[in-house]
Amino acid sequence: RWMAAAAAEEAMGFPAVSSGPLLASCRPLLSLLAENEHKLKQYALEQMDKIVDYNWAEIADHIEQIEELYEDEKFSHRELAALIASKVHYHLEQFSESLTYALGAGTLFTDQIASGKPSQYVFTILSKVIDQYIAARIERSESGSDAEPVDARLEAIVESMFDRCFSEGNIKQAVGIALESRRLDKLEECITVSGDRTGTLAYTLEACQTLVQSRTFRNTVLTVLVQVYRTLETPDYQNICLCLMLLEDDKAVAAQLGELIKRDDEESELMAYQIAFDLCGSDMQHFLLAVRSGLPVPASERQSAEAATTAEGGEEKTEGDTEMKDVEAPKELSEAEKKLETRVKNLRKILSGETTIGIHLEFLFRNNKTDMLILNNIKSALEVRNSITHQATVFANAVMHCGTTVDTFISQPENLEWLKRASNWAKFSATACVGMIHKGCINSSRNVMKAFLPPETGMSSQPYSEGGALYALGLIHAGHGEGILKYLSNELKKIKNNETVQHGACLGLGLAGMASANDEIYEDLKDVLFQDNAVAGEAAGLAMGLVMLGTASEKACEEMLAYAQDTQHEKIIRGLAIGMALIMYGREEGADTMIEQLTRDKDPILRYGGMYTIACAYSGTGNNSAIRRLLHVAVSDVSDDVRRAAVTCLGFVLTNTPEQCPRVVSLLAESYNPHVRYGSALACGIACAGTGMQEAIELLEPMTKDST
Structure with a gap:
C-alpha cells in the first residue's frame, strides 16, 4: 500500500x-x-x-x-x-x-x-483507514452486488483525503488512492482537475501497467484512458493505440491507423508509421496479423477482388448464346488513391516486421565486436573427446554471434573437422545454432540452410542435421514466419517415420508460427502428437503451446490436458505441460482455473507444468498471490522437480522488480534440499539478469562452492 x-x-x-x-x-x-x-x-x-x-x-x-x-x-x-x-x-x-x-x-x-499538524496516531490510523477502505472496495468490486456496502465513515474520510489532495495539488497521490481503491470516478476527476493533464495521464498509464494487479480492472482503466486521451485538444494517438493494444482491440487499432493515413498531412502519416513500429515491438503476431487485415483496402486491390469475383461468379454461356460483353478495363487511380495505397503498403511492411528486422540485422552486423580469439582459445583448451564441452563451445559461438550473420568460426577450414565430431543430438543442436547466428535473415533463410535441409525427393540420410536445419528455420523466422510456414508444414507432412526430423520440424513450426493462433498449424502438430511418439510428441506439445502463445484457448488446453492425462510417455506429458503454460502467457487471473487444475493433479509432471503456468501467466507482474502460491509449493510438494520449478518460477514473476528476488529466495537458497537451492540460483539469474545487483551476487557466490 x-x-x-x-x-x-x-x-x-x-x-x-x-x-x-x-x-x-x-x-x-x-x-x-x-x-x-x-x-x-x-x-x-x-x-x-x-x-x-x-x-x-x-x-x-x-x-x-x-x-x-x-x-x-x-x-x-x-x-x-x-x-x-x-x-x-x-x-x-x-x-x-x-x-x-x-x-x-x-x-x-x-x-x-x-x-x-497531525500526530503520529492520526497518521497511523489514517493509513489503516485507507487500507481498510481499499480492501472493502476491492471485495465489493470482485463480489458485485453480494458484498456489503462500504462503511460510510470510511468513505467520508477518504473523500476528504481526495479533496485535500486536489486542493494542495497532490494529484499523483490522489491517482494512487483512486487506482488502489478502484474509484474510476475519482480517477477521471484527478485527470480533469490536474493542471498537467498530459503528465497525469502518463503517470496513470504507467501506474496502471505496473501496479494494478487485477487484469479485469486494468482493462477497465485502460478503456477510460482511451476515452480521456481522445478528448485532449491534440489527441495522443500513440498512447491511444498503446492502450488499445493492451486491451487487444485490433479492430480499433486498425481503424485508428486507417484514419491517420487517410489524412492529407505528413505528420499524421509519420504518426501512423511510428505507432506501427511501436506495435511491432510487442511481438504479438496474431494481433499484428489482425491489425494488418483490418487496414483500409487500397482501390487497386478492391478492383482486382471485384474482377476475380465477377469472373468466378459469371455463368458459362450456352453453345447458342453468342452475346459478347466488353471487358471493363481497370479504372485509373487518382492521386489520393495512389497515395493511400503507398501508405497502406508501408504500414503492412512495418507491421509484418520486415522493416524492423532489416534494421536490426544491419545494426548487429555493424556493431559486431566479438573476439574470435576467445572462441579459438576455448576450443583448443578443451578436451577433444568431451562431447559436453564441444557442444558448449558451439552454443557459445551461437550466443556471441546471434543475429549478426557472422559464421566465420564454423566455416573456417580448421574448424570444420572439429565440428564433424558432433554426433546424434549434438549434431542436431550444432545445425540449429546456424539458425541462431542467422536469426532474422527471413528473405534468404532457405539458401542459408540449403546444405542441411531434407532432400526434396528420396529418404532422409542425415536425420539429425535435417531436423536441426528445420529447427534453425524456425529460429530464423521466430515470430515472423509467414514466408516459411507453408514449407515447414509440407515438410512435416512428408515425414512419416523419422521422429528426429519430426522433432525439428515441430519446433521450427512452433517458433515460426509463434503467437499466430493458426488453427491449420495447430492441427498439423496435433496429428504428430496423436502418433504417440515420445521424441516427436514432446516437440509437438511445445510447438502447440508456442502457436497458441498467450491466447488462453480453452479448446487447445482441454485437448492437451486430456492427452497428457491419457499418454504414458513422460516426454510428451512434459512437452504438453509447458505448452499449456505458454498458452496462458500474460493472462494473469484468467489462467487461475488452469493453474488450479494442473497444481492439483496427481502427476508430478503436470504439477511441474502448473508452476510454469503461474510463471507465464504472471510473468513480470510481481503478483502477491502468485508468489505466495509458488512459495507454498516450494516447501510442501513431495516432488523435488516440482519444488525446483516453483522456486525457479519466482524469477519470472519478479522480472520487473529484480531487487525483490534475492530477498524472497534468500532463505530458500540455504535449504537442505539441493533442488530448492538450484531453483533459487536460477530464480536470481532470471530476475536479476543484466543488473549487476550486489545482493544477487552475494547470494549466488556461496553457491559456487556448493558440493552438490
Missing part, C-alpha cells in the same frame, strides 16, 4: 509528536468515571484526552469503562470516549480496535486529520 501511504503522508504532512501535560498519575480522573453525574465523566474524559499519550498504560487498565461510555447512547460525549479508547488501543498496538473506535469518534477524529 505504498501509494496510499505516500498519499497520506503528502496530504497530511510529516507526523509530529503530540504534546500535553505529564501527570504522575491519572487515578483521580479515572475514579470520576465511576460517578453518576455525566458532567464529571465529561470532565474526566476531556482531561484524559490531553494526557493519554503519556499515561496510556494506566488508562488501559480502565479501558472497559471508557468503552462502556461510548456504547451508552444516552451519554452525550460518546465520541470523546471513543477517541480516548482509540488512542489507548493505538498505544497497545491493537490497530484494528483503534480504527474501530476512531471511526466512532466521528468529527473529533476527522478534525484532527484536517489540522495542520
Whole structure:
C-alpha cells in the first residue's frame, strides 16, 4: 500500500509528536468515571484526552469503562470516549480496535486529520483507514452486488483525503488512492482537475501497467484512458493505440491507423508509421496479423477482388448464346488513391516486421565486436573427446554471434573437422545454432540452410542435421514466419517415420508460427502428437503451446490436458505441460482455473507444468498471490522437480522488480534440499539478469562452492 501511504503522508504532512501535560498519575480522573453525574465523566474524559499519550498504560487498565461510555447512547460525549479508547488501543498496538473506535469518534477524529499538524496516531490510523477502505472496495468490486456496502465513515474520510489532495495539488497521490481503491470516478476527476493533464495521464498509464494487479480492472482503466486521451485538444494517438493494444482491440487499432493515413498531412502519416513500429515491438503476431487485415483496402486491390469475383461468379454461356460483353478495363487511380495505397503498403511492411528486422540485422552486423580469439582459445583448451564441452563451445559461438550473420568460426577450414565430431543430438543442436547466428535473415533463410535441409525427393540420410536445419528455420523466422510456414508444414507432412526430423520440424513450426493462433498449424502438430511418439510428441506439445502463445484457448488446453492425462510417455506429458503454460502467457487471473487444475493433479509432471503456468501467466507482474502460491509449493510438494520449478518460477514473476528476488529466495537458497537451492540460483539469474545487483551476487557466490 505504498501509494496510499505516500498519499497520506503528502496530504497530511510529516507526523509530529503530540504534546500535553505529564501527570504522575491519572487515578483521580479515572475514579470520576465511576460517578453518576455525566458532567464529571465529561470532565474526566476531556482531561484524559490531553494526557493519554503519556499515561496510556494506566488508562488501559480502565479501558472497559471508557468503552462502556461510548456504547451508552444516552451519554452525550460518546465520541470523546471513543477517541480516548482509540488512542489507548493505538498505544497497545491493537490497530484494528483503534480504527474501530476512531471511526466512532466521528468529527473529533476527522478534525484532527484536517489540522495542520497531525500526530503520529492520526497518521497511523489514517493509513489503516485507507487500507481498510481499499480492501472493502476491492471485495465489493470482485463480489458485485453480494458484498456489503462500504462503511460510510470510511468513505467520508477518504473523500476528504481526495479533496485535500486536489486542493494542495497532490494529484499523483490522489491517482494512487483512486487506482488502489478502484474509484474510476475519482480517477477521471484527478485527470480533469490536474493542471498537467498530459503528465497525469502518463503517470496513470504507467501506474496502471505496473501496479494494478487485477487484469479485469486494468482493462477497465485502460478503456477510460482511451476515452480521456481522445478528448485532449491534440489527441495522443500513440498512447491511444498503446492502450488499445493492451486491451487487444485490433479492430480499433486498425481503424485508428486507417484514419491517420487517410489524412492529407505528413505528420499524421509519420504518426501512423511510428505507432506501427511501436506495435511491432510487442511481438504479438496474431494481433499484428489482425491489425494488418483490418487496414483500409487500397482501390487497386478492391478492383482486382471485384474482377476475380465477377469472373468466378459469371455463368458459362450456352453453345447458342453468342452475346459478347466488353471487358471493363481497370479504372485509373487518382492521386489520393495512389497515395493511400503507398501508405497502406508501408504500414503492412512495418507491421509484418520486415522493416524492423532489416534494421536490426544491419545494426548487429555493424556493431559486431566479438573476439574470435576467445572462441579459438576455448576450443583448443578443451578436451577433444568431451562431447559436453564441444557442444558448449558451439552454443557459445551461437550466443556471441546471434543475429549478426557472422559464421566465420564454423566455416573456417580448421574448424570444420572439429565440428564433424558432433554426433546424434549434438549434431542436431550444432545445425540449429546456424539458425541462431542467422536469426532474422527471413528473405534468404532457405539458401542459408540449403546444405542441411531434407532432400526434396528420396529418404532422409542425415536425420539429425535435417531436423536441426528445420529447427534453425524456425529460429530464423521466430515470430515472423509467414514466408516459411507453408514449407515447414509440407515438410512435416512428408515425414512419416523419422521422429528426429519430426522433432525439428515441430519446433521450427512452433517458433515460426509463434503467437499466430493458426488453427491449420495447430492441427498439423496435433496429428504428430496423436502418433504417440515420445521424441516427436514432446516437440509437438511445445510447438502447440508456442502457436497458441498467450491466447488462453480453452479448446487447445482441454485437448492437451486430456492427452497428457491419457499418454504414458513422460516426454510428451512434459512437452504438453509447458505448452499449456505458454498458452496462458500474460493472462494473469484468467489462467487461475488452469493453474488450479494442473497444481492439483496427481502427476508430478503436470504439477511441474502448473508452476510454469503461474510463471507465464504472471510473468513480470510481481503478483502477491502468485508468489505466495509458488512459495507454498516450494516447501510442501513431495516432488523435488516440482519444488525446483516453483522456486525457479519466482524469477519470472519478479522480472520487473529484480531487487525483490534475492530477498524472497534468500532463505530458500540455504535449504537442505539441493533442488530448492538450484531453483533459487536460477530464480536470481532470471530476475536479476543484466543488473549487476550486489545482493544477487552475494547470494549466488556461496553457491559456487556448493558440493552438490
